[in-house]
Amino acid sequence: MVSELSDAARGTLQRIQRIALIVGGVAALLAVIGGVVSGAQFFHSYLFAYFFWMVLALGALLVLMIESVTDGVWGLMLRRHLESAALTLPLMALLFIPVIIGMGALYPWMDPKIVAKYEVIALKTPFLNQTGFILRSVIYFVLWIGLALLLYRTSNERDRTGDARLRDRMRTIAGPGIVVLALSWMLAATDWGMSLEPEWFSSMYPVAFVAGMLVSTFAFSILVMWFLSSRGLLPYTIPVDRLHDLGKFQFAFIVVWTYLNFSQFLIIWSGNIPEETFWYAYRFKGGWEVVALMLFFGHFFVPFFLLLSRHAKRNITFLTAVAAYIIGIEVVFVFWTIMPAFHHETGFHIHWLDPLALVAIGGLWLALYLRNLASRSLLPKHDHRLALLEQQHAGHGHGQHEAAAH
């Protein structure tokens, strides 16, 4: 069943890769020109776009590590795709440089006048200072890229040698890797996002982004699987039960996302302490409340009811449409989380650079992702689950007893 990636498939992927690269490159060029014209706005838009793609790249690393410690056939199907997405992290490290350049325009704690004025920000300077911020960011990227590379190399070695013990090595890397990612992301989310409003703190903030990682990674995965299978690039047919698994994950993480974000809101609202409530207050006025309501309905009720039915999760066209919608609403979530920090007084604000930055980073990101994806076969060559996938494909095994029950 498993074969090398066919020339036709590689050709298709490379063609889209070129398009992505051109679109991303042109958008990046325009954004830089826009940056020269509009100054600080460039960095605001850039950070928003960066956050969205960073969450997706890290989400891929997280799901890849979850795949490595669990044993589902869904993981076999997604493995190469996840490796390719996680291997965009070096690019994300490179794309972090503009954030460092724009620190002064982004983070209020960079301004000595503000630090002098607000005692609470002054007290945070042991953590919130330029050296610490850059140093920590370097460490995060070293850790994340290290994990992605380790898993990638182990996977390649397994392809080459077929040594089944390498699966255990992946597990040994991924188990502690998840712990490393969780703790480093806690600090990274604090550095990059939470400190935009330096008085504010909430221990749920990084965790809510982890839910965002899982939501957007599964939505993106469904899109990719749909694309690959509809173009006939996959060396197998997606068993409908495995598609159902992806749909269930998507559904579950939508609920988890809502649960985490709503809990954070409820606790802060109910505690009603001014140093915390302002974060929501700014996001519930001046037009942002419309976005907030949009998220409440659009990021929970709409996908929840669309995905509730069994048939919805087993129909690839429908599931793909919902996944595309979820990616869109996830962009809105990141926008609503990040952008109000820059517009406390003026209310809702959107700039043409916001979508442009999203396309610029996204084009470059997708180009690298597709290059990674086109460089190897779409299934690992040796895996104990390959037989299971083949069986299910032929309609035997696990799928059948389920069919018998219904």
Add this chain to the structure above:
Amino acid sequence: MQSSPIDKPAVVETTDAFLGPKQTLASVTAKIGDIVLTPLRKTPFGWPIGFVVAAIGLLVYLYSLVVLFTVGVGIWGINIPVAWGFDIINFVWWIGIGHAGTLISAILLLFRQDWRTSINRAAEAMTIFAVACAGIYPLIHTGRPWLDYWLLPYPGTLGMWPQFRSPLEWDVFAVSTYATVSVLFWFVGLVPDLASLRDRATNIWVKRFYGLLSLGWRGGARDWNRYEMASLILAGLSTPLVLSVHSIISFDFAVSQLPGWHVTVFPPYFVAGAVYCGFAMVINLLVPIRRWYGLHSLITMKHFDLMGQVMLASGLVVAYGYVSEMFYAWYSANIYEYFMIVNRTAGPYAWSYWALIIFNIVIPQLLWFKRFRTNIPILFLISICINIGMWFERWVIVVLSLHRDFLPSSWGSYTPSVWDWTTYISSFGLFFFLFFLFVRLLPMISMFEVRDLVHKMSGKHGAAPTGPSHGGEA
């Protein structure tokens, strides 16, 4: 294939499968069903001893309650500022234990994890008994338990109406819903097995007893079809309850303004903690039962290995909670949050904080290694440590935050009284009394689901099923 449960066969440990070798449909039913149908005098010796000890515990518990009702909550160590003491600590601890049962029975069913079949029945029973133990604490904590019905919103002439904005009120709904759904789910799951017991029983009264409980089950295709629908619907209903009950309990603390309570990450970390100590309790219960009744071929090492992995994962989420709680207290640059760190790590109760870290975080790291997860005595000890650690977690949250809040002039201290201890320790009497009854009266492993597993593992698909298979459907 008659084998009495008291026969102790040579123990063959299976590490790579969910069933021991040579299991057949008949042997499974005989093995599990006969534990219940064996006459009392042939029951393994551990049962009557355990039952009597538990019954004595239950009597102590009842006595403690009688004293409490006649004298009042003044017999406890609670005071102002520490108005929540052992009663709330134990409430949260017990209800947390219940969560593993729901996770195993509902979420693992939806995820088609076949390994749950050997342990779900006992875990669900544990849930119900733990919820019973838990539910009593807030009721007696009110001080005038005869007025507890005031917690319910009912249109009475008194005009009493509960405060709907208080999570304490949400607890009333959350816990009672949870108890109801858990009992329903458990009972529905029992019906096919009760029918098997009815059919196997020889004594007419035993036959009638199980006949009554099995609700006229005939095992026809329609019965199974409806059973499947009902259990999937109940699993779907139970799944959000795993999250909601303990989240609402975390709101009891988190919606306040007290440093150490007002933490936004509380809900998921409380849920993880509940699963953590719940699985530990499942292991603590299954290890002796498996030994007494010789269930090594039904509850295999692979079960323990997987339960160890679930504990490791949930324990790491809990550890993340502790780290992030401390980090954000520091990051907040708020003096009261700073003081919370100092008071926990170096205050008068610092020993309990460090005990929490050792029992709940340090020792369970052994679970990273398969050789500890599959070593029953060590796994058993780790599980006990986790249960102690999780109890300390609630102690640290309740007592250490309350006893020193904002104003030093309103600080105080808390020492549990003798009655606190008796009400806590003897609640195990209630729990084990119910659990021993369960082991004796009901099949503690789901017979038809294990038969289904035997069937699947035999690889003969397409033959007439002995029981339904579990297609996950969410």
